[in-house]
Amino acid sequence: MFEKYNEKARRALFFARYEASKLGSRVIESEHILLGILREGEETVNEIFRRFQVKTEDIRREIEGERVFVERISSTAELPLSEESKKILAYASHEAESMLHATVGSEHLLIGILRVEGCTAMRILAQHGFDVYTVREEVLAIAKEREASQQKKELPFLSEYGRDLTALAAEQSFDPLIGREEEVDRIVQILSRRTKNNPILLGEPGVGKTAIVEGLAQRIIEGRVPIFLANKRIMALDLSLIVAGTKYRGQFEERLKGILKELKESKELIVFIDEIHSLIGAGSAEGSLDAANILKPALSRGEISCIGATTLKEYRKYIEKDRSLLRRFQAIQVNPPTPEQTQEILEGVKDRYESFHKVRYRPEALRTAIYQSSRYIPDRHLPDKAIDVIDEAGARVKLRRVRDTQNLRRLEQEIRQVVKEMKVAISDKDFERAVYLREREIELREDLERMSVATDETGVLEVTRHDIEEVISSWTGIPVAALQSEEAERLLKMEDILKRRVVGQDRSINAISRAIRRSRLGVSNPQRPVGSFIFLGPSGVGKTEVARQLSEFLFGSQRTMIRFDMSEYMEKHAVSKLIGSPPGYVGHEEGGQLTERVRRQPYSLILFDEIEKAHPDVANLLLQILEDGQLTDAYGNMVDFRNTLVLMTSNIGSKLVLRGGRMGFGEGSEEASFQRIEEEILAELRRTFSPEFINRIDEVIVFNPLGERELRSVVDILLDDVNNTLSERGLHLEVSDPAKEWLLARAGVEPSTGARPLRRTIQRHIQDSVSEILINQHGEPVERIEVDLEGDKLTFHAGAQEIVIPSR
Template structure:
């Protein structure tokens, strides 16, 4: 019976009006709670059931008492609203059970029309409507943005869907490359009739796994929902389920003694009774689906690769109208190109076209927010609508209006219309500028907007002078590096390969420092430097650390250290330190990178090294200092000859021939040491400035430091250690001895005893 109070929900709580009365009142849980029936309230509080959970229980109970069409036929104890039965499903458990009023045929005859009417009115797509979104219907209504490109991938999906069995494509790609867009593009083509006849009447439904699991409190509820959904899809015959993050099927609904969603769907998938389009990432596919061979064979993988820069530009040109309309700004084509190029260069932890679209979206928002006339235009329009509503109210009434007030109101309306018309060109004509894009990148990455806006050609033009100002005493090395980098970055040659160098020379002369400065100047961030100590790659199996472990080995689920970093930061500097210590097989991998500009990792993904700069360092030949033989041969020529001979001992000729430049670093002079001492002292200025302390020094101090450090075995590293002992320690002692009193600055010089002296200012 229904609740006697609300007449909507089934009665589950029965109370008697008095001790002697035989009449009872049936209430649903909601009404019993509202009436404050103490046993019900106590039970709910004890079990910790919330109002929302109670409503879900009512819905489940209603579904149990009112089964779907097909389940209510015959004498199966289906519930009839308003009937005498309270738990009609008891006949399914106890076939001989007779409910009160249920023995006669008359009641059954009268109940049947009501039941038939009820089931006819109920939707045949209860599960589809509850847990799925019809993408085809959304495409027909124009609610899906236009999909540009991906024609080859969509054609491949159509071909797989046209198979007789195992017709379930699985879209595999990195986050943000457009997997969901492929499914939406297919829905648009079905809506437009641009698919083969076999797919003309198909509908693509996006399955919400979260909604499917939500509210399943009791054992069997989840399986019942999945089975009901599968049955509806089978009955309809034209439904294609699109499951985003399809790896969530594995484990969804897992509980002791129950089946997960993947195991429930496997039989229907293999027989072709239902069609599914899945979407997941490479990592999740390897982690969840590849391990379940029975599930993997039911899907046909379709790789969705990251689009190129030009393809992304075409995508953004195709969808920029949506963002122009939403933000009420204009996006020139040149800004679309800049957004794509800058996002690819500076946003390294995401993928195209997603990061370029997000950058364009936020740049449009930035342009709209700095457009002051737009805010004034919106305020004028809002006030105009308000005045027009007042005018309509004054003229629409039965009473005669106050013509004087009406005239004033209309004058105000005319003034506002003129103001809005005057503001419209400037309010609706704002353009996205490069400063907007640079500002957003600065907010995302911390790279200064001025560096982002600086063109790459300008950086390349100034590269040599900037490197010389920061790397002292190695002008020839800097010139060779700058020339090779310009040659690689301008890309005149049809062969795309990374710029590559071998830095040879004694320790402490600036090899690693040049690499650090090059990384900072080229790619604006020290994080773009990927440093690998080749002493860790001395074993044959070390190759797996570069490209990843092969299938069946420990660590296969993890990507290679080098390939993964380059894939995430395509604009980077790779430093292979002390290459003479690496295993020959590791050098063979480097040989392929230097020659082709790309490499395939253990998972079959192609990793592009074209935009990297590869630097290898070696101390080969620097230990031996033999006398220079031959006429007019300088020490510099002799050291270069020794270095080339030492490199040839452990590197094959084909490897050396693929390197752009072999740069020999020469030993540093005392004058070079003095300049380096000045640079090292300047590093303390920033940290002391935070304490409101200035740092000054004279030429005597830098000369003293240079003379004492020159000639050491560690090169400029000895100079840094000397500055730490003689200068940094003395400055620290001076700050401590000041005991909190005002200290405006310190001055570093040399005293009469030829020792470093730190004076307070």
């Protein structure tokens, strides 16, 4: 029965029999076992009592004070265990097994006593603040401290500059490894070699290289490895700690030699070096060896086993150049998991995050995290970015509980105040106010009830798809809200919204709207930009204005528009400004004007104004963007353009449009006129750009010249802009129709000039005059200014004042 008990536990039970005999008991009770534990004086038990600040003599006196002395029994007599004592021994064995301890000790007997509710020993210990959970934690903490102290004696260098991954795996400090069976098996296979048994994991940041090594440590603890690995320990080496504080020559080499000596002497150790490329040059000084050269002989002869991990970029830059170091490692490629594999990984780790954040993840939240992080965070890799998304979403929802608690308290306090006032109103027979307060109470209670909607039946807050979308949006600035009914309705009305600001270009707006809807509904190719268009037409017809309004409609602000004036890129050497200068040239470190802007602002509208003025190499550069939705900059980094809208404007064919006149004059001639002019313009476009460039454009859109009706609408739009500016000063401007006609005539608008002269005319005759009026008021407030026409002059009425501004 006592085979699994260590010597100290057996002695404690022997002393328990002695104490029972001494106190005249015919059975060994719980209090006798406690006295036996105290008499034996095991170090762990003594340390626990010290931490609880309880003296063992006090416990002994209390137990002896409760016993009534009877006829003394011979100490050599065999005494049976009471039922409570049998339970204590059973619980002690269970505790030792659950803690993965090889034998049952006195500390386990102490926990066993605390687990038997109602026994005398448990009652006495409870009076001094002992409880089973705290004592269990203290036992584990003391065992860990002793193990670390023992390890530090055995492995002073590795204990100082490394971490025991197998010990951490035994404590369940790592998330479970889902999948990656092939990579772990490959590591085991390479470790089985006689020489050069050093695997190196290669993969992009975030694909799970370190997690694979942690998974191997978990396998070792669980016994799911071959016999030769069963007793191995994986030590993770921290190179920065080794280098830190080495002020004098030889200190670094001394530390590294000490680590090598411990690794050679302890054959059960496997060293893991994350970011192993940092070995190159680490600790080197003039005339001395770096860490890589110190380790090479031991690695080559198989005296130590080393697992490395690094990225492909650093591997090519550092490891491959050192051929002697390269041949000592066997490379294992770690590719990012597929979305399906990432789903399994998230399902496997979500319990940890649910427990930490005290939330619950809905299944659609995990799927959304994978899909949207893949789509909108292209510069990071699965599963790392998806795990980070659900982690932050859990934190966001957890913080909501704090805000909800504050709001609940505020509402409850307000309800109490309303009820109090209602009672006063009833006592004063003010029934009208009482009815009002009753309605207010009902409203507040409804608000109180609505605040619990986000929780499920158990009261646990849930992480939903919407929470994931909010995190993605905060990271990227991209409004990735799901296609809800209100957004779908907004997309359906896209033409109407754009036509409020852009007049006379119905064909263009209809074509653009169709392309945008295809992209937002996921019908178009997701690997290409949202849309790519060339706007053709005369100056001043609204090409740039359409770009501004699209930027505001799609991305929430006109500031998200990235504009390039292509007249600045007419020379061949200027093309490099878009993607960055090659290595060795001035400005290489600054990056490209296009690539850097898109990397920082991935969800934006890119406008290449007057594209025909750019050097032909610019069009060749854009081919990659238009077809694959990405571009390689001078650093070799891939910049993602899949969430951008690419617009190009050009004046090619402007003369043809103007010569063709306003389309739509003459019944039934609009379609024929449009097709005829469009064919001529496309022919001229093909003479300017290559076929492969034109074929990658979604649509070539020809803008019409503005007619008199459209120009009147432009006047209204420009005056609305002036009113919006004046409204910030609390001022409203009212312009009569005759005054608008006067402004239109004054502008002298022609088809070749477009609507731009109208802006100058309004600025000169309206805005300048309003400025003079405000100055002449000497600070007195003006709320309304009316503009009318008298003869050939504009008149401005500001309150009771009438001011005539002569024509300029």
